[in-house]
Amino acid sequence: MNEYLEANRKLWDSWVPIHVGSEFYDVEAFRRGGISLDRLELEAAGDVAGKSLLHLQCHFGKDTISFARLGASATGADFSPAAISQARRLAGETGVPARFVESEVTALPDHLDGRFDVVFTSNGVIGWLPDLRPWGRVIAHFLASGGRFAIVEGHPVMFAFDDDDDDVNRTPRPQHRYFATGEPLTFAYRGTYADFDADVDSVEHGWPHSMADVLSALLDAGLRIESFAEHPVLAWKAFRCMERDDEGFWRLPPGVGEIPLSFSLVACKP
Numbered sequence: 001m002n003e004y005l006e007a008n009r010k011l012w013d014s015w016v017p018i019h020v021g022s023e024f025y026d027v028e029a030f031r032r033g034g035i036s037l038d039r040l041e042l043e044a045a046g047d048v049a050g051k052s053l054l055h056l057q058c059h060f061g062k063d064t065i066s067f068a069r070l071g072a073s074a075t076g077a078d079f080s081p082a083a084i085s086q087a088r089r090l091a092g093e094t095g096v097p098a099r100f101v102e103s104e105v106t107a108l109p110d111h112l113d114g115r116f117d118v119v120f121t122s123n124g125v126i127g128w129l130p131d132l133r134p135w136g137r138v139i140a141h142f143l144a145s146g147g148r149f150a151i152v153e154g155h156p157v158m159f160a161f162d163d164d165d166d167d168v169n170r171t172p173r174p175q176h177r178y179f180a181t182g183e184p185l186t187f188a189y190r191g192t193y194a195d196f197d198a199d200v201d202s203v204e205h206g207w208p209h210s211m212a213d214v215l216s217a218l219l220d221a222g223l224r225i226e227s228f229a230e231h232p233v234l235a236w237k238a239f240r241c242m243e244r245d246d247e248g249f250w251r252l253p254p255g256v257g258e259i260p261l262s263f264s265l266v267a268c269k270p
């Protein structure tokens with residue numbers, strides 16, 4: 001693993017206990033039951049009952065366990081040892097038979113056998129990966145013939161915008177690279193996306209990927225894109241001016257203009 005991925009992995013390890021105790025993830029309620037997946041994720045994944053499902057970059061397992069609660073035979077994978085051990089604990093506490101594998105996403109074929117009916121990933125995943133081409137090949141590798149890949153993710157255009165100054169009313173504007181160069185962007189800030197007030201100094205290394213990079217990575221790996229949609233909503237509060245809607249998604253308020261905030265894509269392995 002390169003030095004940036006290693007630093008990111010340590011960052012995620014440090015975030016896991018914060019996230020497990022956060023209102024954002026509300027683990028206490030999840031232990032009692034329910035599904036953490038939102039409407040866009042459920043639509044993209046389709047009916048998973050009775051299917052084998054691989055969840056890439058599963059964090060500490062809430063969504064993986066949700067798929068298992070929906071009847072899938074679910075496997076989650078993540079490169080953070082703290083996330084995987086917490087995921088296994090949560091599966092045990094909830095009595096849900098989900099399986100978890102610790103691996104960097106592009107190394108997963110060395111750590112996991114089998115083919116899956118569904119490969120799923122969502123919300124805060126591609127920006128952690130230096131290059132999407134090997135990611136696309138890993139997805140194709142794990143999909144059974146006729147299998148379905150589903151992703152719901154922050155839109156690459158949204159990731160190029162920021163509002164990182166002290167003016168809460170400031171409209172987000174383009175501030176970061178949209179097109180990939182292979183070089184990471186490094187951000188240092190207090191807290192995490194799930195707990196802005198957490199007592200942690202976070203330094204993350206992320207890689208921009210254009211929308212074309214996402215599509216090309218999947219097409220070049222031999223997948224066929226079945227559906228693609230862009231949305232004016234996001235699963236997390238990326239900009240301070242955002243407002244929450246009735247479904248729990250975050251939106252830009254009226255009057256600040258419109259950009260795509262997230263996208264959903266479904267592809268299949270012929």
Ligand SMILES: C[S@@+](CC[C@H](N)C(=O)[O-])C[C@H]1O[C@@H](n2cnc3c(N)ncnc32)[C@H](O)[C@@H]1O
Binds near residue numbers: 061078105
């Ligand atoms: C924002 S979470 C996405 C999961 C899900 N949306 C959630 O909120 O629970 C991103 C996850 O990607 C994992 N991750 C980041 N880079 C990775 C890599 N190169 N290989 C495998 N996992 C990685 C992190 O450990 C983290 O758990």
